[in-house]
Amino acid sequence: MNARLLRFYPPRGLKIVKAYMQYVWDDKWNKYLDYYNGYGVGFLGHRNPRVVAKIVEQLGTLMINSPSFDDPAKEELMAKLPKILPNTLLNVYFQNSGAEAVELALKLALHYTNREKVVAFKRAFHGRTLGALSLTWGSEYRKPSERALYKNVVFADFNSVEELDKVIDENTAAVFVEPVQGEGGINPATPEFMNAVARRAREVGAVLVYDEVQAGFGRTGYVWAYQGLGAPDPDVLLSGKAIGNGYPVSMVAVSDKIAESVVPGMHGSTYGANPVALAAVSGAVDVLLEDEVPKQAREKGKLFQEMLEEKLKDVKLVRDYRAIGLMVGVELRVKPGKYIEALQREGVLSLKAGTTVIRFLPPYVTTSEDINFATERLRKVLVSGV
Numbered sequence: 001m002n003a004r005l006l007r008f009y010p011p012r013g014l015k016i017v018k019a020y021m022q023y024v025w026d027d028k029w030n031k032y033l034d035y036y037n038g039y040g041v042g043f044l045g046h047r048n049p050r051v052v053a054k055i056v057e058q059l060g061t062l063m064i065n066s067p068s069f070d071d072p073a074k075e076e077l078m079a080k081l082p083k084i085l086p087n088t089l090l091n092v093y094f095q096n097s098g099a100e101a102v103e104l105a106l107k108l109a110l111h112y113t114n115r116e117k118v119v120a121f122k123r124a125f126h127g128r129t130l131g132a133l134s135l136t137w138g139s140e141y142r143k144p145s146e147r148a149l150y151k152n153v154v155f156a157d158f159n160s161v162e163e164l165d166k167v168i169d170e171n172t173a174a175v176f177v178e179p180v181q182g183e184g185g186i187n188p189a190t191p192e193f194m195n196a197v198a199r200r201a202r203e204v205g206a207v208l209v210y211d212e213v214q215a216g217f218g219r220t221g222y223v224w225a226y227q228g229l230g231a232p233d234p235d236v237l238l239s240g241k242a243i244g245n246g247y248p249v250s251m252v253a254v255s256d257k258i259a260e261s262v263v264p265g266m267h268g269s270t271y272g273a274n275p276v277a278l279a280a281v282s283g284a285v286d287v288l289l290e291d292e293v294p295k296q297a298r299e300k301g302k303l304f305q306e307m308l309e310e311k312l313k314d315v316k317l318v319r320d321y322r323a324i325g326l327m328v329g330v331e332l333r334v335k336p337g338k339y340i341e342a343l344q345r346e347g348v349l350s351l352k353a354g355t356t357v358i359r360f361l362p363p364y365v366t367t368s369e370d371i372n373f374a375t376e377r378l379r380k381v382l383v384s385g386v
Ligand SMILES: Cc1ncc(COP(=O)(O)O)c(C=O)c1O
Pocket: 039, 096, 097, 098, 099, 100, 102, 125, 126, 127, 128, 178, 182, 183, 211, 212, 213, 214, 215, 240, 241
């Protein structure tokens, strides 16, 4: 008898055997436009050749190295990062997943401030390890582990400026905010809200953490989503998913004052700053810069919004639609499950966000023909019923 994978979610009924850029193929060689994209990981396209080349080249020399030793992959990436990070955040650490990045941010903030309270926002998603889950809003994620969660978390209303002065106070160690909530429903923060959060965090000496695991690395039309919202640099910036374009890696970037508070032994990871992971990030940064990925995401996002407008404006089932660069949500008046399944049958892979949103996370290589195809098929399944 074969082993079985634990299924935390129902299977999608598809065996994917090959992927390239914006497309995947199943075992019967049916082709799909992949706007599910491994939860948005493959933002530079499946098996992007420049990322693959970097990984393969690295495999030829050094595959294992602990963060205690230097190596050329580390040096190369450290030299490149100032091209994509603000100069206030040039202290970095690498782990394997977004949740681990959140864990480290939480530990750094509690240690730096010597405080215990943490503020997060309603509908936030920060991951599923215990610390990250403590900052995650949805009860479906929290409930089975509730007894083990960190208790000192207050959830404030997202995009509500009035509440901030009350909720973020002198006992607050950190404020965690996603500039665009991904899992929560593709909800962009307003520029006023982001600026008010930053101002209040500064006022009370709380560590300001932007979680850009989903929104970051060009997807919203800016290298970092907060830059598009005109928000100030945070103390801690978290990224993951797209930065390795399929190679598991996340990055925590922190200010000098946070970096100075680090003490030996307080954190670490066997695979932290693994050379193959860093080679993947290096390749991804090259693509981001050479292809002007943020600009392309901005332009294609605009086109996506226009096509949604054209195709959905008279569809009763649709409450709202929004393309923040290539982070796209179509909010229905009903649960989206059966429409996501129908879209899959029509050759377009998408995923749910929040409770009523169909989410599309297209890679930047997607074309206007793809966007036309996806929105046309979306209209078809929403209008014809399923
Ligand atoms: C904003 C945000 N933070 C953290 C995470 C957790 O990342 P991972 O699944 O790599 O642990 C996610 C994953 O969807 C996310 O969207």
